[in-house]
Amino acid sequence: MSAHLLDGKKLSQSMRTTLKETFAALIAQHGVHPTLAVLQVGDDPAAAGYARAIERTCTGVGVCFSAQILSGESDQGTVNSLLDQLNGDSGVHGIMILEPLPAQIDGNLLVDQLNPAKDVDGVHPQNAGRLSAQRPPYFVPATPAGAICLLEEAGVEFKGKRAVVIGRSDIVGKPMALLLLHRHCTVTIAHSRTQDLPAVAREADILCAAVGRPEMVTGEWVKPGAIVVDFGTTYTDAGLKGDCEQESVAAVAGMMTPVPGGTGPMTNVMLMQNLLEAYRRQFGI
Ligand code: NAP
Numbered sequence: 127m128s129a130h131l132l133d134g135k136k137l138s139q140s141m142r143t144t145l146k147e148t149f150a151a152l153i154a155q156h157g158v159h160p161t162l163a164v165l166q167v168g169d170d171p172a173a174a175g176y177a178r179a180i181e182r183t184c185t186g187v188g189v190c191f192s193a194q195i196l197s198g199e200s201d202q203g204t205v206n207s208l209l210d211q212l213n214g215d216s217g218v219h220g221i222m223i224l225e226p227l228p229a230q231i232d233g234n235l236l237v238d239q240l241n242p243a244k245d246v247d248g249v250h251p252q253n254a255g256r257l258s259a260q261r262p263p264y265f266v267p268a269t270p271a272g273a274i275c276l277l278e279e280a281g282v283e284f285k286g287k288r289a290v291v292i293g294r295s296d297i298v299g300k301p302m303a304l305l306l307l308h309r310h311c312t313v314t315i316a317h318s319r320t321q322d323l324p325a326v327a328r329e330a331d332i333l334c335a336a337v338g339r340p341e342m343v344t345g346e347w348v349k350p351g352a353i354v355v356d357f358g359t360t361y362t363d364a365g366l367k368g369d370c371e372q373e374s375v376a377a378v379a380g381m382m383t384p385v386p387g388g389t390g391p392m393t394n395v396m397l398m399q400n401l402l403e404a405y406r407r408q409f410g411i
Pocket of ligand 1: 269292295297299337338339359360390
């Protein structure tokens with residue numbers, strides 16, 4: 127067997143085209159450009175690289191990108207007051223706080239202070255709680271939202287499936303598990319303390335890996351014909367690697383997301399989808 131590869135690059139490109147048209151129509155109608163503000167403290171290369179990728183995505187769909195960069199020596203009060211300013215700025219429709227933050231900044235305090243209606247990354251506790259309770263409106267973190275979109279586009283049936291999500295972060299693993307649960311999967315969340323992880327993984331009809339350990343999941347962990355979603359993105363000497371050993375997993379799985387070209391390209395396009403929703407909500411449309 128050789129798994130069907132779910133092409134996130136292709137789907138994200140077609141979604142970008144639709145988003146660009148939708149944004150253009152809204153701008154023509156309301157005369158206000160949707161704007162995403164990205165708050166970065168310091169010059170960490172990972173945060174800066176992510177900011178550049180978001181800027182490219184914004185430009186590609188015709189929305190404004192506003193880089194809000196503070197020095198790495200900034201104190202909590204300075205960062206909080208910039209965030210307050212963005213929260214209250216009617217010209218800003220979405221806000222993202224980039225990580226990593228310098229050690230003197232408490233990221234949780236910042237997230238708590240974020241205006242939930244502009245939280246296009248879905249990190250505010252109000253959005254996380256509403257997602258958990260399935261009480262709209264809420265924003266879903268872009269990475270798991272993108273994966274679900276890819277699976278739905280491929281016609282995956284969720285109801286009654288056994289799903290195993292390895293990883294329990296607030297931004298990937300946990301919301302992915304909730305999205306699968308809401309689609310009536312029977313969900314197990316595995317993590318670093320899970321015993322006999324390969325056996326747990328082999329129970330899955332839908333196996334999701336959000337760990338950050340390159341090629342940890344091998345074909346032996348996969349039930350024949352299973353759907354495998356790989357969120358892992360680790361830069362190694364051999365290039366970008368996912369959490370799955372692609373060759374052995376593809377030999378057993380029925381479908382899988384490749385790395386690169388699977389869940390990765392979907393993330394920023396879902397961020398734009400969330401920005402669209404934030405813009406619409408702020409205009410009451
Ligand atoms: P994270 O916050 O570091 O969480 C990693 C999770 O993996 C934790 O829950 C941890 O368990 C679990 N874990 C660690 N070692 C394990 C092991 N040996 N066995 C089982 N579970 C283990 O990472 P994250 O932010 O969720 O990101 C996960 C991966 O997704 C990373 O590679 C990241 O780069 C990637 N990512 C991709 C996208 C995308 O667009 N595709 C977006 C965001 C992140 P404990 O909770 O027990 O510590």
